[in-house]
Amino acid sequence: xxxxxxxxxxxxxxxxxxxxxxxxxxxxxxxxxxxxxxxxxxxxxxxxxxxxxxxxxxxxxxxxxxxxxxxxxxxxxxxxxxxxxxxxxxxxxxxxxxxxxxxxxxxxxxxxxxxxxxxxxxxxxxxxxxxxxxxxxxxxxxxxxxxxxxxxxxxxxxxxxxxxxxxxxxxxxxxxxxxxxxxxxxxxxxxxxxxxxxxxxxxxxxxxxxxxxxxxxxxxxxxxxxxxxxxxxxxxxxxxxxxxxxxxxxxxxxxxxxxxxxxxxxxxxxxxxxxxxxxxxxxxxxxxxxxxxxxxxxxxxxxxxxxxxxxxxxxxxxxxxxxxxxxxxxxxxxxxxxxxxxxxxxxxxxxxxxxxxxxxxxxxxxxxxxxxxxxxxxxxxxxxxxxxxxxxxxxxxxxxxxxxxxxxxxxxxxxxxxxxxxxxxxxxxxxxxxxxxxxxxxxxxxxxxxxxxxxxxxxxxxxxxxxxxxxxxxxxxxxxxxxxxxxxxxxxxxxxxxxxxxxxxxxxxxxxxxxxxxxxxxxxxxxxxxxxxxxxxxxxxxxxxxxxxxxxxxxxxxxxxxxxxxxxxxxxxxxxxxxxxxxxxxxxxxxxxxxxxxxxxxxxxxxxxxxxxxxxxxxxxxxxxxxxxxxxxxxxxxxxxxxxxxxxxxxxxxxxxxxxxxxxxxxxxxxxxxxxxxxxxxxxxxxxxxxxxxxxxxxxxxxxxxxxxxxxxxxxxxxxxxxxxxxxxxxxxxxxxxxxxxxxxxxxxxxxxxxxxxxxxxxxxxxxxxxx
Amino acid sequence: xxxxxxxxxxxxxxxxxxxxxxxxxxxxxxxxxxxxxxxxxxxxxxxxxxxxxxxxxxxxxxxxxxxxxxxxxxxxxxxxxxxxxxxxxxxxxxxxxxxxxxxxxxxxxxxxxxxxxxxxxxxxxxxxxxxxxxxxxxxxxxxxxxxxxxxxxxxxxxxxxxxxxxxxxxxxxxxxxxxxxxxxxxxxxxxxxxxxxxxxxxxx
Numbered sequence: 001x002x003x004x005x006x007x008x009x010x011x012x013x014x015x016x017x018x019x020x021x022x023x024x025x026x027x028x029x030x031x032x033x034x035x036x037x038x039x040x041x042x043x044x045x046x047x048x049x050x051x052x053x054x055x056x057x058x059x060x061x062x063x064x065x066x067x068x069x070x071x072x073x074x075x076x077x078x079x080x081x082x083x084x085x086x087x088x089x090x091x092x093x094x095x096x097x098x099x100x101x102x103x104x105x106x107x108x109x110x111x112x113x114x115x116x117x118x119x120x121x122x123x124x125x126x127x128x129x130x131x132x133x134x135x136x137x138x139x140x141x142x143x144x145x146x147x148x149x150x151x152x153x154x155x156x157x158x159x160x161x162x163x164x165x166x167x168x169x170x171x172x173x174x175x176x177x178x179x180x181x182x183x184x185x186x187x188x189x190x191x192x193x194x195x196x197x198x199x200x201x202x203x204x205x206x207x208x209x210x211x212x213x214x215x216x217x218x219x220x221x222x223x224x225x226x227x228x229x230x231x232x233x234x235x236x237x238x239x240x241x242x243x244x245x246x247x248x249x250x251x252x253x254x255x256x257x258x259x260x261x262x263x264x265x266x267x268x269x270x271x272x273x274x275x276x277x278x279x280x281x282x283x284x285x286x287x288x289x290x291x292x293x294x295x296x297x298x299x300x301x302x303x304x305x306x307x308x309x310x311x312x313x314x315x316x317x318x319x320x321x322x323x324x325x326x327x328x329x330x331x332x333x334x335x336x337x338x339x340x341x342x343x344x345x346x347x348x349x350x351x352x353x354x355x356x357x358x359x360x361x362x363x364x365x366x367x368x369x370x371x372x373x374x375x376x377x378x379x380x381x382x383x384x385x386x387x388x389x390x391x392x393x394x395x396x397x398x399x400x401x402x403x404x405x406x407x408x409x410x411x412x413x414x415x416x417x418x419x420x421x422x423x424x425x426x427x428x429x430x431x432x433x434x435x436x437x438x439x440x441x442x443x444x445x446x447x448x449x450x451x452x453x454x455x456x457x458x459x460x461x462x463x464x465x466x467x468x469x470x471x472x473x474x475x476x477x478x479x480x481x482x483x484x485x486x487x488x489x490x491x492x493x494x495x496x497x498x499x500x501x502x503x504x505x506x507x508x509x510x511x512x513x514x515x516x517x518x519x520x521x522x523x524x525x526x527x528x529x530x531x532x533x534x535x536x537x538x539x540x541x542x543x544x545x546x547x548x549x550x551x552x553x554x555x556x557x558x559x560x561x562x563x564x565x566x567x568x569x570x571x572x573x574x575x576x577x578x579x580x581x582x583x584x585x586x587x588x589x590x591x592x593x594x595x596x597x598x599x600x601x602x603x604x605x606x607x608x609x610x611x612x613x614x615x616x617x618x619x620x621x622x623x624x625x626x627x628x629x630x631x632x633x634x635x636x637x638x639x640x641x642x643x644x645x646x647x648x649x650x651x652x653x654x655x656x657x658x659x660x661x662x663x664x665x666x667x668x669x670x671x672x673x674x675x676x677x678x679x680x681x682x683x684x685x686x687x688x689x690x691x692x693x694x695x696x697x698x699x700x701x702x703x704x705x706x707x708x709x710x711x712x713x714x715x716x717x718x719x720x721x722x723x724x725x726x727x728x729x730x731x732x733x734x735x736x737x738x739x740x741x742x743x744x745x746x747x748x749x750x751x752x753x754x755x756x757x758x759x760x761x762x763x764x765x766x767x768x769x770x771x772x
Numbered sequence: 773x774x775x776x777x778x779x780x781x782x783x784x785x786x787x788x789x790x791x792x793x794x795x796x797x798x799x800x801x802x803x804x805x806x807x808x809x810x811x812x813x814x815x816x817x818x819x820x821x822x823x824x825x826x827x828x829x830x831x832x833x834x835x836x837x838x839x840x841x842x843x844x845x846x847x848x849x850x851x852x853x854x855x856x857x858x859x860x861x862x863x864x865x866x867x868x869x870x871x872x873x874x875x876x877x878x879x880x881x882x883x884x885x886x887x888x889x890x891x892x893x894x895x896x897x898x899x900x901x902x903x904x905x906x907x908x909x910x911x912x913x914x915x916x917x918x919x920x921x922x923x924x925x926x927x928x929x930x931x932x933x934x935x936x937x938x939x940x941x942x943x944x945x946x947x948x949x950x951x952x953x954x955x956x957x958x959x960x961x962x963x964x965x966x967x968x969x970x971x972x973x974x975x976x
Contacts, residue, residue, distance in 0.1 A: 035948020057907035
């Protein structure tokens with residue numbers, strides 16, 4: 001075997017082979033070698049750790065999978081939906097909705113109420129709903145009848161209330177906070193104790209908006225201008241608090257609220273961290289919460305002053321600019337070590353768009369020694385105001401009052417003309433007037449920023465043939481560049497428009513006549529998997545990974561409402577008359593909704609795993625569904641004996657596919673069903689008898705999408721192999737094809753039956769006019 | 773352009789954060805089946821095991837914010853085991869006290885039913901279900917990354933135990949290609965299992 005020995009690949013090459021990173025030719029040669037060389041087989045086994053244990057587990061797991069009629073499947077999907085729902089309201093900030101306000105939050109301290117739509121009473125307040133739950137307790141939306149206004153009430157966690165020291169400190173700090181009013185602080189109206197339960201609570205201004213934490217999670221990192229404004233306003237708020245000897249001690253994204261509509265910064269939970277700390281210290285012997293945003297001296301448990309807040313502000317700004325906290329690590333202990341020992345990478349080196357002044361300012365905030373930081377929040381607000389002005393993002397009139405008032409005493413201010421043209425307005429006006437003025441000014445600033453040359457999407461151009469060896473096929477009439485990653489959802493809209501939904505949650509709507517982008521809808525969380533439009537063209541539905549099933553008004557292109565369905569919805573389709581919506585999720589349940597009422601009208605059970613595709617017959621009486629587990633099921637939806645929330649058994653099961661089925665479609669006359677999936681085939685079925693009429697070996701690898709066209713004579717398919725193909729249904733012959741080079745995930749025919757659109761991995765949607 | 777340091781966040785951290793819906797989804801998918809199987813192994817009927825699973829999941833959700841990681845007190849998985857075991861015990865005892873109970877009167881005995889090999893400890897079958905589920909979950913997650921042929925080559929050789937040349941003939945692949953395909957899937961599966969495990973264990 002000397003011959004084989006000398007041909008044996010180096011370990012590095014074997015690794016490459018294992019990860020599929022060899023060229024095709026080399027791959028073939030190596031495969032041949034491995035087939036003949038027991039030595040290399042052994043080496044591969046050693047690299048993969050052999051098959052024994054994994055294979056046993058997989059075999060056992062397969063045998064032990066509960067049957068489809070087991071209660072297990074329902075329970076699993078229920079548990080998942082339920083737990084996902086809990087995630088929405090365990091929250092420090094102020095989300096704009098809570099799906100199940102009373103679940104998980106004990107409200108037994110509330111007094112009963114006879115008013116409808118109220119959860120109960122606390123003192124003189126009517127409790128409207130639960131806003132969120134944080135480390136300190138529960139936050140309630142309440143109505144104050146005496147002053148006729150809505151307020152937020154924070155009721156302290158009973159665990160805290162039982163700790164005498166913590167309770168006293170909480171009340172003291174809260175009263176101190178109530179003494180300070182500032183535009184960038186959430187106003188604390190009063191501190192009360194509820195007599196019946198003995199729980200102290202805070203009555204605060206109700207902020208309409210979201211926390212910085214939610215914002216960063218939803219929209220990602222911020223631009224330099226946004227970070228600058230955040231820094232300036234937060235520093236202004238801190239300055240007002242520090243002037244009243246109030247230290248926050250827990251500045252973090254969850255405690256920074258952004259008030260709609262102009263994202264005015266509002267700091268909340270002043271001093272409360274200290275009360276919480278008292279409890280946690282005794283309970284765990286460890287610092288409270290995550291030290292991600294703590295100053296080194298604070299993390300070490302030393303006495304802190306107002307400069308600790310400045311350090312925390314630095315970490316928040318750093319995270320806002322980069323998406324990652326500067327000293328993030330796997331464990332609290334590791335964070336502590338990094339906070340104390342490591343110097344962060346300057347912002348300007350991570351992102352060249354960050355101007356030097358901002359990068360330097362954040363570095364100075366993050367100085368390990370308090371003495372090396374800016375010494376006052378006033379100074380910080382001034383530096384940020386200057387920087388923003390330099391970036392032409394700040395009207396001089398928008399400078400916070402603190403900067404004007406404090407500029408005289410501030411240390412080390414640049415010897416430059418101070419930017420206090422606003423003295424007139426900001427100091428002299430009474431508080432309320434100042435707030436109104438502030439809002440106006442921020443509004444102005446908004447317009448300012450909007451006036452900058454915005455990045456416009458380049459006009460869609462036909463894809464150049466590029467350097468491909470062979471002709472990819474008929475040139476597309478349009479190539480629409482989504483510029484937001486893989487396209488998963490495409491649908492034609494009335495008025496010669498087209499919808500495309502992408503993996504980063506972006507949605508774009510195009511005019512197909514002009515080939516122009518008409519509208520970018522509000523970005524959703526997670527990949528947009530599916531979209532459909534009602535036949536009257538008024539309503540669009542989308543579903544994305546982390547978002548609700550959302551309905552959009554196509555006249556205004558705005559969100560109309562969302563469905564109380566789990567955010568795991570993978571596919572949604574309107575019935576032809578537009579009265580019903582069918583949805584399929586990742587736990588195998590198909591639901592048919594009376595969507596205008598938000599009522600699930602039928603639950604169709606029997607699938608396992610993810611539902612990938614749904615299709616209505618043109619008359620709306622039948623629904624075909626397909627998913628991870630092989631069979632296409634057809635459901636007869638004519639009113640039967642089943643009641644709401646039940647559903648009929650499937651009337652047909654088309655079970656010849658191997659592996660998952662990703663796509664299903666009804667022919668326009670309702671006589672045929674097409675399906676396709678993992679096994680690379682497109683199958684055409686008799687939709688009445690359930691027999692297979694044709695099997696087309698359509699693509700190498702997965703077929704992701706199928707669509708009927710040409711009055712039902714054609715079926716288009718899209719595959720992982722990068723091809724879009726059109727087949728004659730009767731002859732099974734390919735009549736048209738195009739090679740994109742990257743996987744194609746979705747293909748659709750317009751109502752005319754000849755306009756074809758396809759989108760996928762390369763982030764574009766191509767549009768053709770298919771002729772025979 | 774330098775990347776900011778990336779950090780792996782454990783599933784537990786994400787659950788405690790409370791706002792991460794996807795983390796809860798992952799949690800249910802990974803542990804729900806373990807709890808169900810375990811309950812079935814301890815003699816619960818299908819519907820009861822399904823209810824119990826839902827109950828355990830709910831209980832975790834309610835207590836997530838209180839979970840503290842303390843390596844001395846054991847792993848998260850160990851904690852979940854305790855919760856599950858207690859709930860099964862409660863269930864079996866309530867069966868016993870029910871007058872018309874058709875169930876078996878020796879709840880505790882059944883609960884403590886000795887696993888196949890005693891030296892493995894009382895939670896050996898819990899651990900085994902967990903390892904099994906890890907593999908199955910990894911499979912669910914990576915299967916889509918492979919061509920059907922590659923997957924079939926892996927499944928038929930590694931899981932069904934057929935020979936490489938037999939499988940190759942059926943799949944129109946050389947024996948070497950079958951071997952490489954199998955190894956590729958295995959390597960990827962191992963990597964995914966590692967990732968899932970790393971998500972659970974907080975590192976000291």
